[in-house]
Amino acid sequence: xxxxPLITLKNVTKEYRGLAGTVVALKGISLDVxxxxxxxxxxxxxxGKTTLVNVLAGxxxxxxxxxxxxxxxxxxxxxxxxxxxxxxxxGVVFQTFELLPTLSLVxxxxxxxxFAHRYTRRQRRERAMQLLEQVEIxxxxxxxxxxxxxxxxxxxxxxxxxxxDPPILIADEPTGSLDSxxxxxxxxxxxxLAAAGKTVxxxxxxxxxxxxxxxxxxLADGEIITNHDS
Ligand SMILES: Nc1ncnc2c1ncn2[C@@H]1O[C@H](COP(=O)(O)OP(=O)(O)OP(=O)(O)O)[C@@H](O)[C@H]1O
Ligand SMILES: [Mg+2]
Numbered sequence: 001x002x003x004x005p006l007i008t009l010k011n012v013t014k015e016y017r018g019l020a021g022t023v024v025a026l027k028g029i030s031l032d033v034x035x036x037x038x039x040x041x042x043x044x045x046x047x048g049k050t051t052l053v054n055v056l057a058g059x060x061x062x063x064x065x066x067x068x069x070x071x072x073x074x075x076x077x078x079x080x081x082x083x084x085x086x087x088x089x090x091g092v093v094f095q096t097f098e099l100l101p102t103l104s105l106v107x108x109x110x111x112x113x114x115f116a117h118r119y120t121r122r123q124r125r126e127r128a129m130q131l132l133e134q135v136e137i138x139x140x141x142x143x144x145x146x147x148x149x150x151x152x153x154x155x156x157x158x159x160x161x162x163x164x165d166p167p168i169l170i171a172d173e174p175t176g177s178l179d180s181x182x183x184x185x186x187x188x189x190x191x192x193l194a195a196a197g198k199t200v201x202x203x204x205x206x207x208x209x210x211x212x213x214x215x216x217x218x219l220a221d222g223e224i225i226t227n228h229d230s
Contacts, residue, residue, distance in 0.1 A: 005032035006167065006199055007056070012065035012075075014051050014222075025051040027222035028065070035167065038194035039201045040213030040230075047219040049203045053170050056201065057090045058082035070167070087116045091161025093171035097153045099145040105156050106132060106141040112163040119164075131159035135189055151182030158189055162198075169193060172203045180208075187212045 014026040025048045033039055041049050054060040056067060058074050059082075067074040069089060077085060086092075099108045109128035113119050119127055132138040135155035137148070145153050154174060161169055171190070175183040183206075191212060194200045202213065210216050211230060218226040 003034065006035040006070055007031070007033035008066075008068040009056070010066040010068075012052075012055065012067060013063045014048075014055055014060070015063045025222055026055070026062075029222075029224060031217070031224065031227075033199060033201070035199050036194060036197050037199055038191060038212070038214040039199075040210045040216045041201065041203045041219060042205060042207075042210045042216060043219035043225075044205065048222040049205075049219055050172055051222075052219065053172055053201060053203055057092055057170050058086045059092070087112065088118070088164060089166050089168060091158075091163070091166045091169045093154070093157050093161050093169065093174045095173040095176040097145070097150075097157045099153055099156060099160070101145055104142050104144060105137060105148070108145065108156060109160045109163055112160060116164045128159070128163070131162055132156070134162075135159045149182070151178050151185055154178060154182075154186050155189060158186070158193075162193075166198075168199045168201065170201045173205070174202065175204065175206070175209055183209065 009029050009031040012026055012029040016023045016025060029052060041052060043049055055062050058077055062075050065075065072085060106125065106128045109131055110124045113124040113127065129138060129141060132141050135158055137152055137155050140148050175186055178186060187209065190200050190202060194214065204210055213230055215229050217224050
């Protein structure tokens with residue numbers, strides 16, 4: 001029996017208007033994502049992968065169409081409302097980790113909690129340490145990001161994305177700057193999170209990485225051209 005999808009996109013379009021004219025990056029994307037899925041979005045450079053996850057995360061606005069997440073009309077949110085909503089609902093992981101170099105690893109993980117006010121001050125450090133344990137970096141908690149490897153930094157970035165316990169994790173090419181052995185350990189973390197009930201959406205153009213998802217959709221020129229369980 002199919003339950004109500006956590007995420008529903010209805011005919012989503014996105015146009016970028018610039019001096020050079022209009023680029024249609026998404027041409028009517030319709031998609032349902034169930035809670036606990038490990039969805040991979042793949043496709044060639046320029047296909048619209050980043051655009052799709054950015055509108056999904058409320059980082060950018062759609063031109064037309066609807067995005068519903070757990071009953072919330074994300075397509076109607078202005079920037080402020082979107083930021084508030086995202087803080088509670090979506091953890092975002094980037095290719096280049098984006099950890100703050102002047103903060104220790106545990107402080108980096110605590111930062112989103114300081115903004116969301118979901119946990120008390122005492123709970124924040126405790127929770128940050130638990131998250132670092134979950135990604136097996138707790139032993140390095142007091143070090144700065146520069147003192148650990150790229151794969152370790154990406155695991156810290158995942159812990160930070162989980163800081164406010166969001167139901168959804170979105171990662172755009174999270175293993176794009178990692179070697180294959182390190183990539184495997186980062187993908188293990190995503191798989192475990194999906195198995196534990198988080199909804200994971202990962203962008204990649206790497207076939208081996210895509211194979212780790214429970215479903216793969218392929219974008220080409222702003223449209224979904226394949227959509228199947230792996
Ligand atoms: N801010 C922007 N302004 C104008 N055009 C943009 C902007 N961002 C993306 N585009 C265009 O929209 C299309 C989709 O871009 P997008 O970044 O979503 O592709 P992608 O699949 O993530 O590619 P890559 O694999 O290279 O990251 C491309 O034609 C791109 O040039
Ligand atoms: Mg991209």
